[in-house]
Amino acid sequence: MLRQPIDQAAAALPAATRTSVYQSTKATHEKRTQLLFDQFDDPDLLRRRAGEIKQHVIEHLDTLLPAVEARLQANGAQVHWAATGEDACATVLRIMQARGATKMVKAKTMVSEEIELAHYLERHGIEALETDLGEFIVQIDKDHPSHIVRPIIHKNRREIAQSFEREGLGAYNDDPATITRRARQFLRHKYLQADVGLTGANFVSVESGRLVLVTNEGNSRFSLAAPKVHIALVGIEKLVPRDRDLGVLLNLLARSATAQALTVYTEFISGPKLAGQPDGPEEMHVIFVDNGRTDVLASECREILRCIRCGACLNVCPIYRQASGHAYRSVYPGPVGAVLSPLLAGEKFPELADLPKASSLCGACHEVCPVNIPIPDLLLRLREKGKREGAPLAAIGTPPMGAWALLASQPTAWKAALWGGKALNYLPTKLIPVPALRAWEEKRTLPAWRGGEFRKWMQHRTRHGAAPSNPGATP
Ligand code: SF4
Numbered sequence: 001m002l003r004q005p006i007d008q009a010a011a012a013l014p015a016a017t018r019t020s021v022y023q024s025t026k027a028t029h030e031k032r033t034q035l036l037f038d039q040f041d042d043p044d045l046l047r048r049r050a051g052e053i054k055q056h057v058i059e060h061l062d063t064l065l066p067a068v069e070a071r072l073q074a075n076g077a078q079v080h081w082a083a084t085g086e087d088a089c090a091t092v093l094r095i096m097q098a099r100g101a102t103k104m105v106k107a108k109t110m111v112s113e114e115i116e117l118a119h120y121l122e123r124h125g126i127e128a129l130e131t132d133l134g135e136f137i138v139q140i141d142k143d144h145p146s147h148i149v150r151p152i153i154h155k156n157r158r159e160i161a162q163s164f165e166r167e168g169l170g171a172y173n174d175d176p177a178t179i180t181r182r183a184r185q186f187l188r189h190k191y192l193q194a195d196v197g198l199t200g201a202n203f204v205s206v207e208s209g210r211l212v213l214v215t216n217e218g219n220s221r222f223s224l225a226a227p228k229v230h231i232a233l234v235g236i237e238k239l240v241p242r243d244r245d246l247g248v249l250l251n252l253l254a255r256s257a258t259a260q261a262l263t264v265y266t267e268f269i270s271g272p273k274l275a276g277q278p279d280g281p282e283e284m285h286v287i288f289v290d291n292g293r294t295d296v297l298a299s300e301c302r303e304i305l306r307c308i309r310c311g312a313c314l315n316v317c318p319i320y321r322q323a324s325g326h327a328y329r330s331v332y333p334g335p336v337g338a339v340l341s342p343l344l345a346g347e348k349f350p351e352l353a354d355l356p357k358a359s360s361l362c363g364a365c366h367e368v369c370p371v372n373i374p375i376p377d378l379l380l381r382l383r384e385k386g387k388r389e390g391a392p393l394a395a396i397g398t399p400p401m402g403a404w405a406l407l408a409s410q411p412t413a414w415k416a417a418l419w420g421g422k423a424l425n426y427l428p429t430k431l432i433p434v435p436a437l438r439a440w441e442e443k444r445t446l447p448a449w450r451g452g453e454f455r456k457w458m459q460h461r462t463r464h465g466a467a468p469s470n471p472g473a474t475p
Contacts, residue, residue, distance in 0.1 A: 005354045006319075006323055006327045006328065006357075007354075007358075009326065009329075010319075010322050010323035010324075013322070013323060013327070017154050017324055018321075018322060020153070020156060021146075021153055021154060021320075021321055022321045024150070025153075025315040025320070025321055028258065028259050028315050029312070029315040029316045031259035032255055032256055032312060032315070032368070033368075035255050035259055036255050039255075039261070046248060046252060047252060047372050048372050049248050050248050050249055050252050050308075050370055050371045050372065051306060051369075051372030053240060053241070053245045053248060054237075054240075054249075054305075054308070054371045055303065055306060056241065057237065057241065058237055058297060058302060058306060060241075061236060061239070061297065064206050065236060065239070065288065067206050068204055068205075068206040068209060069288075071207070071208065071209030072204075072209045074209065075209045075271035076271040076274075076284065077209070077271050077284040078283070078284070079285075079288065080285060080286070080287045081287075081288050081290075082287055082288065082289045082290065082291070083290050084290070085114065085115030085116070085289070085291045088111070088115050088117070088289045089115055089116075089117050089120040089121070092117060092121070092198070092233070092287065093120070093121065093124055093126070095229065095231060095285055096121075096126060096195070096196055096229075099195065099196075099228075099229060100195075101126075101195030101196050101229065102125065102127065102195065103126070103127050103129075103190075103194045103196070104126060104127065104128040104129065104194055104196045104198055105129050105187075105190055105191055105194040105197050105198070105222070105223045105226075106128050106131060106135075106197075106198045106223065107132060107197070107199040107215065107219050107220035107223045107224075108130075108134075108135050108151075108200070108215070108219075108220075109198065109200025109233050110148065110331060110332070111200055111233045111234065111289050112198065112200065112233050113331040114291065114331050114332075114344070115233075115291060117198075117233070118139065128198070129194075131190070131217075131219040131222065132151075132215075132219055133180060133183050133217060133219075134151035135151055136183060137151075137152050137155065137160055138151050138152060140163055140167050141155075141163050144325075144326060144331075145325065145331065146324055146326050146333060147311060147314060147325050147333065147334075148309050148314060148332065148333070148334070148336070149257045149258060149310070149311035153325070154325065157176055157179065158174050160174070161173055164179060164182060164183075169183070169186060187219070187222075191222040191223065191225075191227075192226055194223075194226060194227045195228065196227050196229045196230075196231060197223035197225075197226065197227040197229070197230050197231070197281065198223065198230075198231045198233065199220050199223055199231075199233075200213070200232065200233055200234060201238055201286075202308065202309075203238055203239070203240050203246060203308075204234060204238050204239050204286075205239075205241075205243050205245075206239050206240070206241050206242070207241065207242045207243050209270065209271070210243065211234070211267075211268070211269040212246060212250070212266065213265075213267040214253060214254065214266050214267075215263060215264070215265045215267075216258065216263050216264045216265065217265075218265050220265070221265060224267070224280065224281060225279050225280060225281075228281055228282050228283065229281055229282070229283045229284075229285070230269075230281035230284045231284075231285045231286075231287065232285070232286045232287065233287050233289060234286060234287065234288055235289055235291075235293060236288050236289065236290055236293050236294075237305040237306075237307075249308060249370075250262070252308075252310075252371075253308055253310055253370065255370075256310035256311075256369075256370040257310040257312065272284040291344065292344040292345075293344075295343070295346060296343045296344065300381045300385070301339055301381055301382060303374060303378065304336065304339045304340050304343070304375075306371040306372075307336050307340070307371065307373060308371055310370055312368040312369065312370065313334055313335040313364075313365035313368060313369055313375060314334030314335070314336070316365060316367075316368050317334050317359075317365055318360060318362065318364075319358045319359055319360065320333060320334040320335070323358070327358075328341060328358070329352065330344075330345075330352065330355075332344075335359060335365035335375045335379075336365075336373075337355065338355040338356050338382075339356065339375060339378045339379060339382060341355060342355055342356065342382060342386075343382075349386070349389060350389065350390070353382075353389075353391030356380075356382035356383050356386065357379075357383060361376045361379065362376075422449050424437075424441065425448070425449045429442055
């Protein structure tokens with residue numbers, strides 16, 4: 001994982017990677033927009049509803065979590081609670097060791113990435129194999145995902161073909177269909193050998209205790225169907241109150257994530273195999289993971305817990321498109337990661353305090369978010385938090401913004417700067433005393449000075465309640 005600040009990581013990104021990230025995110029974003037506006041009269045209304053549902057969840061977790069526990073138990077699942085990532089890893093290990101299990105197949109779960117479960121299990125002699133194609137490639141390359149939905153957006157097919165050749169999965173062949181077929185052949189055996197299948201959950205219905213999983217590859221079905229034990233790792237914020245809320249959220253999730261009306265597979269899991277059913281796990285364990293989420297809930301940025309991990313804010317973000325995912329130095333990249341990762345980092349917040357600055361505050365992330373999270377507002381709150389908590393200066397404020405803050409908060413300095421600006425119109429370039437300003441001025445022709453009337457206009461308006469005339473240009 002990279003360690004340098006995001007601006008340095010972005011500057012060091014190979015041009016080819018930047019191009020492929022840009023093209024891929026742009027294409028998905030455009031398809032998403034077209035699909036939503038073609039198929040819904042008012043997509044904004046839908047995402048406001050979705051935001052309200054998820055906001056209700058995060059404000060009522062104290063009652064919804066015990067309710068879903070009771071419902072899951074009634075369905076035959078065993079429920080576990082993990083306060084930290086270490087607790088969650090230890091719970092998975094305990095379940096496996098109690099059954100003498102040594103092999104796990106893993107469908108994609110962001111929480112397992114967050115708590116680094118695969119590495120933990122490996123250290124305890126357990127094979128935990130990723131079965132999502134992108135995650136599988138990340139695993140064999142000992143890499144990290146760089147996008148929430150497309151973990152290998154930073155790789156091209158030639159690199160993947162080389163990885164397959166290196167791992168003995170066939171001679172070099174960069175045809176995508178061949179790569180996929182080889183991965184499938186390799187993984188099919190692994191499903192049959194596995195003792196445990198691990199999944200996440202996109203949603204858990206409090207009403208019915210159903211876990212909902214959306215995938216395009218069908219790997220989570222195999223991970224559920226073949227092994228005897230199913231473990232689901234679920235962040236505590238993943239609840240929806242009622243089954244019918246899924247109608248709103250599923251309609252938005254696939255369109256926002258992959259520009260599909262619905263993913264290829266949408267699975268509803270109600271519990272372990274019942275007597276008389278031929279397939280399915282005999283045991284089902286649901287581990288609810290906190291790992292800093294209650295701290296996020298108590299923070300000024302709690303709305304970020306509405307996130308349904310669609311990745312739409314990454315696809316539209318000009319910073320993500322330039323920097324790619326590894327620059328965010330955490331499992332959650334892009335605008336959502338710029339908010340969530342520093343918060344989940346807890347005491348290590350200052351180390352990631354540059355991330356909230358990784359935004360132009362253009363607002364595109366808010367516009368596309370299917371649960372209407374006001375990400376730019378949250379970024380500003382986090383910048384303020386960084387300042388309050390003494391994050392390193394380099395991470396929270398660059399000199400130009402510091403100068404702007406001084407000017408904007410000190411009327412005398414502001415007036416002096418305005419007069420300085422006016423003087424630039426008349427001062428020959430070579431006499432400008434500040435080298436950076438001189439270099440800047442050499443390449444530009446300033447427009448003629450037209451300002452100076454706004455304050456008079458505003459004072460008059462304040463005193464008399466009306467403007468004397470159009471104030472013209474305002475400095
Ligand atoms: S913040 Fe919104 S747009 Fe970004 S991943 Fe989460 S739900 Fe999707």
